[in-house]
Amino acid sequence: MAGKTLNVGLIGSGFMGQAHADAWRRAGLLYRNLALQPVLHTLADVTPALAEEAARRYGFQHSTADWQSMVNNPEIDIVDITTPNSMHFDMALAAIRAGKHVYCEKPLTVSLQEAQTLTQEAERAGVKTIMAFNNIKTPAAQLAKQMIERGDIGTPTRFRGWFDQGFFNDPNLPWSWRCSREQAGSGSLGDLGSHVVSVAQYLMGPIKSVVGQEQLFIETRPAAGGGSGYGAQADKQAAQLNVENDDQFQALVTFENRAGGVIESSRISAGKVFGIAWEVSGTEGTIIMDGERFNELKIARYGDAKHDRGFKTIYAGSQVEQFGGFFGFDFAGGGLGYFDVKVIEIYDLIKGLSSDAGCFPDFRFGLENQQIIEAMVRSSASGERVEIASLRS
DSSP states (O other), X not given: OOTTEEEEXXXXXXXXXXXXXXXXXXXXXXXXTOSSEEEEEEEEOSSHHHHHXXXXXXXXXXXXSOHXXXXXXXXXXXXXXXXXXXXXXXXHHHHHHTTOEEEEESSSOSSHXXXXXXXXXXXXXXXXXXXXXXXXXXXXXHHHHHHHHHTTTOSEEEEEEEEEOOGGGSTTSOOOGGGOHHHHSSSHIIIIIHHHHHHHHHHHOOEEEEEEXXXXXXXXXXXXXXXXXXXXXXXXTOOEXXXXXXXXXXXXXXXXXXXXXXXXXXXXXXXXXXXXXXXXXXXXXXXXXXXXXXXEEEEEXXXXXXXXXXXXEXXXXXXXXXXXXXXXXXXXXXXXXXXXXXXXXXXXXXXXXXXXXXXXXXHHHHHHXXXXXXXXXXXXXXXXXXXXXXXXX
């Protein structure tokens, strides 16, 4: 990295690429004292035309259809990967071997072996890595972490969390890479449940063992005829393609600190859009977070006076350092949104790059997340409890 700038190379210009580009740009505007100023240097996508149009729209200086050449460009400091899951491994490995820092959307890869390889290679190369688990970057999640560490709810005894969406409840939503085990890995579990797992890791610590079960209700989907993502449409005469992974998943988990938990995911929960929610119970109280109101926490403390017991709403804000980029005064409940949390992610990334502490969550965290997901999948297949330690190399 030269001077006080950080040259960003972004791969992918879809929804997540747009979210990342917006976050890089706004982080430089909102946080006045960043140690490194992001520069939108090069955007790579599958065709020259697509890359050029996205680069112009997002504000990148250069565009290319050759992501390998971008990764090897000595001017690039960090490679930001927002492509479908199956492409992460080759891109991240090339970036690591080129000596670049890596910012990668979750999951790390589609296989545990690949995730282990990337983590080991990054640690050997001494490059810094960060995973895009944005649900542990919300001010509410970070405030909950403070409360738990302060002992506000005593010793944590139970975690419950779920992430529900309803897009796949429509049987006419066309088949996409998300339906393929080779391209996506697991279905709702890897796509949505991994976010809940990340919150459990963050607030509760390591998971020791799991018991999982999955269901697939819509076994075939029509081939896509137009559009992309959740907005894709099928031709009336489209061929039916097999769906290879889960529509919904449930898991019992045991943490290394003896606490228990339940983690669920569904992509066929009708009416749900951003239906992530979690709660942590402890010996002295309970914290609840509703993802559609993620600027708030509800907390009940057993230690309160009897006449004042019950759940109280606390607004997350200036209790959390990163909130100051949006409101530079003592203020809570300002109503940050999804794209604002990506800006917080960039703030933490730059802080990690410019210090000895490193970035969080890094590839090691992502590997542990993937070990938990893999254990749940194996448990569902075998009908038996799976110890996370059995998946560690």
